[in-house]
Amino acid sequence: MKINLIDYIKKAGETTSLSALEQEKLEGVLTEYMAMKPIRGVSGTKDARLTEVRGGLFSSLSFIHLKKRYMPIAIILALVLSGSASYAAEGSMPGDLLYPVKVGVNEKVGSALALSTESKATLDAKLAERRLAEATHLAADNKLTTVMSARLSNDFEAHADRAVANTKELEKKDASVAIGFASNFESSLVAHETLLAEVNAKGETDNLRALVREKALLVSKIRMNAEGQAEVSARSNESIATRKATGVSEVVKVDAHVKEETALAMGRNVKIAIKDAETILARVEGRLDDSTLANAKAQIRVALELAVKGDSLYKAGDFTSAFHAYQDALVTVRKLSVYLNASSGVNIRILAPVKPSPQTESDTGGNSETNDDADTPPESREILLGDIQVDSSANVRTETNAGSVNVGGSGSGRVNVGL
Amino acid sequence: MKGGTEEDFLAVFREHYDGLFRHAFFRVSSRERALDLTQDTFIKAWDYLRGGGEVKQFKGFLYRIMHNLIIDEYRRKKTESLDDMSDERRALIDADLAEGGVWETEERIDEEELVVKVREQLGNLPPDYCSVVTMRYIDGFSPKEIAKMTGETENVISVRLHRAIIKLRTMLS
Secondary structure (H helix, E strand, C coil): EEHHHHHHHHHHCCCCCCHHHHHHHHHHHHHHHHHHHCCCCCCHHHHHHHHHHHCCCCHHHHHHHHHCCHHHHHHHHHHHHCCHHHHHHHHCCCCCCCHHHHHHHHHHHHHCCCCCCCHHHHHHHHHHHHHHHHHHHHHHHHCCCCCHHHHHHHHHHHHHHHHHHHHHHHHHHHHHHHHHHHHHHHHHHHHHHHHHHHCCCCCHHHHHHHHHHHHHHHHHHHHHHHHCCCCCCCHHHHHHHHHHHHHHHHHHHHHHHHHHHHHHHHHHHHHHHHHHHHHHHHHHHHCCHHHHHHHHHHHHHHHHHHHHHHHHHHHHHHHHHHHHHHHHHHHHHHHHHHCCCCCCCCCEECCCCCCHHHHHCCCCCCCCHHHCCCCCCCCCCCCCCCCCCCCCCCEEEECCCCEEEECCEEEEEEEECCC | CCCCCCCHHHHHHHHHHHHHHHHHHHHCHHHHHHHHHHHHHHHHHHHHHHHCCCCCHHHHHHHHHHHHHHHHHHHHHCHHHHHHHHHHHHHHHHHHHCCCCEEEECCCCHHHHHHHHHHHHHCCCCCHCCCCHHHHHHHCCCHHHHHHCCCCCHHHHHHHHHHHHHHHHHCCC
């Protein structure tokens, strides 16, 4: 029998297609994006077309017409139609005129553009964090009313719950991705909780802080479960050792591969997180006093050292220890990024004196054995512990990070919405 | 699409979305990522048009955007290991050089099963090989068009294509 491989490649192509539902969703996203960012100087017929497609997306602006605030409405509409409102609204806070544009338009566009589970989880985590940053800012300015606090709490909870649900989905598909995402989100929530505590002069953030801790615990639970699945927790090391002892070598091989992938994914995450922290620090360093700046730089240095340590351990084949070194680095820089991004109105004391260099923890040199055989496997890290010590001499004044909706410039599928 | 409208762009979308999705699917081996990449490609194309850009030939333009997005993704994901692995893979490929894409077998082949295997193994080809096979046989571009899109010479593309087919055949054997 003669086989022409090229025919089979073509057949494989012909039998791969988008479903009608996927096509419809894709077209819907594109239509909304075009309506949000129309080509300038459209004709009358196109105006009609744009009005028609904007219906759903812009319905959140209908409140404007009811309020009959003609001058601001005219300004907002002009801004919206020229495409500038989304940018102007990004830095708005609850109570500002453009805040509904930020929440009702910009964030909805972001949601519509997030298709994959990872993109959805990332976006919801980012929006949940936004609500916390807004609450911190308002509390610092003594403007956090009971009504606003309740609204922000509800909105935070809705986004956090969706992020948690999507993290669970991610865990089923790829534990290493779920671990990376959960470690990021959990670290950020812990940092936001610390910030909310700092501005809690009258107890106005008590309820929100309790909610943040509740969600952080949920994320922590998923992360630890996923770490168990990926065989990087202390308990699973024992189970591998047991399996090895009983001679189930194939299973061990598979597990070692999963551990390697998980460590590699965490390594990639930490390198991105360190770069992010460095970018934020470069932007706000002019507003930091000398000791705070030195402290922030030292924390980044510690994270870099941990990442280097992780690389050495990874090369030596000790994937479990490499994973934990990377994860420690990630937690350090994620928290730092949240603190540095804190609102300009917040006087906070967050940058603790740097801990001793991680190099002293263990020698990463010639240990080429994997940790599977270690008598005392490393403990699973507890991100939720409040490990940031407060340095009463260090005040940080930073400004709100006015970001933008980034629609896949790198093709990564991540939707970044800055605070 | 000079002076075009949203409707024109949607027509372009309807003409090319399936082909672009297929291209992405074979190169990233993930339906979800392929969907994301297809969406990103059209959004980038729209942004280009909004910025006053002019497109004479949409098919090539869209595939070039997608190709760049996929390259970005490879770079992002495999910052360190890609180069090392390429050498390793190249050594394997050299060792596996054989006759070509057509072979004789005594055994009865289940055609559907072979199609499924081809689909799976395409994603396991080294990125450079996967991209040329996808562009040539899935998307239907000529070696000259592929060369233009990737910035390589036509000769390089032809040799790569030949080696990719041999590699794929070895993987399927």
